[in-house]
Amino acid sequence: MRKTIVCLVLIQMLTSLPLFFPVYSLINELGVEVNGEKIAFMDAQPYIDEQTGSTMVPAREIAEKLGAEVAWNRSSMQVTFRSQHATSILTIGQKNASVDGKQVELDSPAVLKKDRTMVPLRAVSESLGADVDWVGERNLVLITSADKAQRSTWIWDSKLIETDGDRILQFAASQKLTAIYLRFEKYPSQDVYRNFIRRASGQGIKVEALAGERDWIYEENHIYIQQWMAAVTQYNTSVDALERFQGFHFDIEPYTLDKWKVNQTWVLERWMDTIRFIESRVKSSDRNMTMAFDIPFWINSVTVPGSSYSFSAWLLEKADSVVIMAYRNKALGSNGIIARAKSIILEAATLKKRAVIAVDTLPSTEADYTTFYKSNASLMESELKQVKESLSPYPSYIGIAVHDYVRWIDLLNANR
Template sequence: MRKLLVCTLAIMLSLAAFTPAIYASEVRISVDGRDVQFPDEHPYVDRRSNLTMVPLAFVSDKLGAATKWDGNSKQITISLNRDTIILVIGDNHALVNGKRVDFEGAAALKNGRTMVPVRFISEVLHANVEWQPARNLVSIMTSVANVPKGTWIWDSHIIKQDQAKMISFAKMKGVTSIYLQVDRDIDPAIYEGFIRKAKSEGIQVEALEGRPEWVYESKQEDIRNFIAWVKTYNSSVGPEGSFTGLHFDIEPYALSEWTKHNKAILESWMDNMRLIEKETKGSGLKISMDVPYWLNTIHVPGKNYSMSAWMLEKFDCLVIMNYRNHALGNNGIVENAQVMLREASTLKKKIVVAVETVKSTEGPRVSFYSISNKVMEKELQSAHNQLAHYASYAGFAIHDFKSWQDMK
């Protein structure tokens, strides 16, 4: 019995020798309400500084920042939009946008992996960080400033002017996608120059087209011609000058027939959607559709199945025209977006939530027109905080570029 006890004690002591003071598995990280899995090196709490450390890959994968490692100088560069952080392994300070900032602890190497202090990095990137001791959880809510954003340019002639100024504004606002209406009378070289400049700043450009009449069978040739033009253009300019996708804005509910002959209009719309699906199959183009936030209440004719789910099955992304200027409460941005976000999450597709800045005649709670940009960003942050946990959530779109640019 005594021999067994000695053996058991020896085993326990040998295990203890390999057990860190704080288990890596005890520290959990969530970003925007979703738990983060660490398949390789796990987060841990540094015993000297009491800081939670995470792999550098976490910063790029989950916070959306670009990271660069210089093995010779042991220097880490982290950049996101207008913010740049430079750290050196072992130093308890960093350069943040060129200015020295001191902090407790330091970046470190652990098992061949670069580890960085999660709170310091997250807060410099404007995220809100909360430590929940009862759950051993570091909860990070990202800033809406760093959320992907799209915007519409309806008058493509403006790209003939000061392209650098337009792209500078887009980058400053965190725009990642521009929906640019195609005017085939414009020299393709103008498009190519604009797209190349946009892509060099991390902004994708989608070819935008559509009108309510595109639900009719008689307009199928117009749809084919648009798709064919983009394919031909892309093949002539190479990847850096190419449109990354097709963006359709059809809106058949603007037609008088929508209320008079709703079933016929829906069936015709579906036929033309099938045409788009067929004509773009295998093209490598992302296909996005602008839809009203209430599309989930419209059923496929003869089926107990929403039109929004039917469209999500066929295309990559729906942009919900969720035109409200308040995030929370009845008929707000959050409430109106949730059903389609749930549908898209189930179908593993994406939803972009769009808001309006153009003057509206539909009431005082529709557009951010005449409201400050600061107020809009506050409402979008509130909406982001509530919607970011959906796997389908892909950020916001602001309608439209010109009106947004004019906001104070």
């Protein structure tokens, strides 16, 4: 269901997104990158469709770069793209495509040019689940494959799904969200969670159960972790598959305790005990649930007590994925998002784990450069484009997260 809806929404955006250049643009001024790697088209060169201004590219080269299988049927004059995200069929000369059996209107049809099938770049890329950005100042089309195009946010106030559920899901669609970290509490009611998660699943959005307190590292507080995880598990077993949480998401920040300043080793040891406790509970409750941790970028410089092994690598070993809180408001530079996240991205790649890069939109007591609070949504997206281009070549990188939903909405409203 998610595959179809995402493809339908994105392909129908063909006429509104900035991949249509003036007819007089020279094609040698245009660059196309997939996951940070520039494509050198060998069999046929891209060109601008004079009628629509759409960028047309060789079907096979762009699809195979995105991991899709391509089949050409000469008798029906159709090209078929098959990926784990969708099956799309384009017919030569027709301004519509079939995406998982649904008919979708295109701005520009597929054509044959010198015995090569040429297709609209954005249509094919997005039908395969990819994210497409236009970097105007560089005449660059930046394509991020589906496995690296995750976009997510945190919802800490779970009552919002009851009072503002429609707006949240509309926001999720407009921002192309693929994941929501939703705090799970005794309220709202189970039916409210069921309805929201079912609708989110219908939009192709996975929902992870969110919780965490800094004092959870104290052994006497492990009972609260156990009770929360048991409540999530009980909820999941009592609802339909599309209404279930797909993972446990923990935001435990014991370095904010006063104890961290006076006895860091003690805090680290308690933190490790807590992670081991969580790991054991996940294994005994529901092995289908993933386990994710929010971690600060600088934890890479901290070592496991009694060793030289980085604490971030130890956390990565325990988790299925991590969200790196690379809280900066610039992508580039020695103090930028990319530089701050790079060490853990490399560790995750070595350990074959997944990592999301997070930015913040809340006011900060640390410094203005740690948040987009005083910036605007357009500037934030511009910086995130650079993050995607730089980090998407790494196998561990899977996408972006913005903290949090409420302030992100405020940022967008301020932008208007």
